[in-house]
Amino acid sequence: MATAAAGEELAVTAELSQLRHWEQEQDTLKKRMVERDQHNEWTLESLKRVGGVDISFIKGDNINACATLVVLSYPDLQVLHEESMMVQLTAPYIPGFLAFREVDHLVTLVRRLEASRPDLMPQLIMVDGNGKLHYRGFGLACHLGVLLDLPTVGIGKNILVVDNLDKESFHAKERAELQHRGDWIPVVGASQTVWGAAVRCVEAAINPVYVSVGHRVSLDTAIKLALATAKHKIPEAVRMADQLSRLFLRKRAGTQ
DNA sequence: GCGACAG
DNA sequence: ATCTTGTCGC
Numbered sequence: 001m002a003t004a005a006a007g008e009e010l011a012v013t014a015e016l017s018q019l020r021h022w023e024q025e026q027d028t029l030k031k032r033m034v035e036r037d038q039h040n041e042w043t044l045e046s047l048k049r050v051g052g053v054d055i056s057f058i059k060g061d062n063i064n065a066c067a068t069l070v071v072l073s074y075p076d077l078q079v080l081h082e083e084s085m086m087v088q089l090t091a092p093y094i095p096g097f098l099a100f101r102e103v104d105h106l107v108t109l110v111r112r113l114e115a116s117r118p119d120l121m122p123q124l125i126m127v128d129g130n131g132k133l134h135y136r137g138f139g140l141a142c143h144l145g146v147l148l149d150l151p152t153v154g155i156g157k158n159i160l161v162v163d164n165l166d167k168e169s170f171h172a173k174e175r176a177e178l179q180h181r182g183d184w185i186p187v188v189g190a191s192q193t194v195w196g197a198a199v200r201c202v203e204a205a206i207n208p209v210y211v212s213v214g215h216r217v218s219l220d221t222a223i224k225l226a227l228a229t230a231k232h233k234i235p236e237a238v239r240m241a242d243q244l245s246r247l248f249l250r251k252r253a254g255t256q
Numbered sequence: 257g258c259g260a261c262a263g
Numbered sequence: 264a265t266c267t268t269g270t271c272g273c
Contacts, residue, residue, distance in 0.1 A: 057264050095261040130262050
């Protein structure tokens, strides 16, 4: 009993020190994050390839998953390439620390593509998950962008409450102001910091998507990219990555 | 103690 | 994240 309690206490202490370590890692990498259009050889007029990444899971299995990178042509949004692989997720999902669960696998996918088909490398990657819209201003999209030193944009399906944002009044503001495709409102917290934007990408979807800066793009460019690549509620690169990773799991289930 | 909680 | 097809409407 006493030893079990002591073991429990040790485990809790270890978890807390892990989280502190991860926070330090985020703060360190954040210094390399660039929140504006910089060193990009493309503009919205000359952009050719947009990447999208996502990881899908097997029901009831929190470890085995499929990570997918898809490359779409721009502006016609055709699938140029798919890179999918089964991965094992070791770190648990902890809000605010999603990157430590997923980012290494996403980096691997991009490195693989870079090695096999450098001609198909995306000029920008859209991530299923937030960028700056994060408790410490450094979500998965920022993390991936900094590690790769590639432009990234974060796309969230749910608002993450940061900086004492009032969720209810924000949703009320969305309903009032996001009347049509292309409408957007900034996500501004109590400190007046702009963390991202709620963007209505298509007429058919009443609910917006939460766009935030990842790395080497401005919020303005990130919003324009989301709008320019959305055929549905979710911008196509992220939507395709999600769809193809799920398809990969279904095919695999049918085989094995 | 209560609420919040990307994927 | 995941459980899930068709259906109603523009």
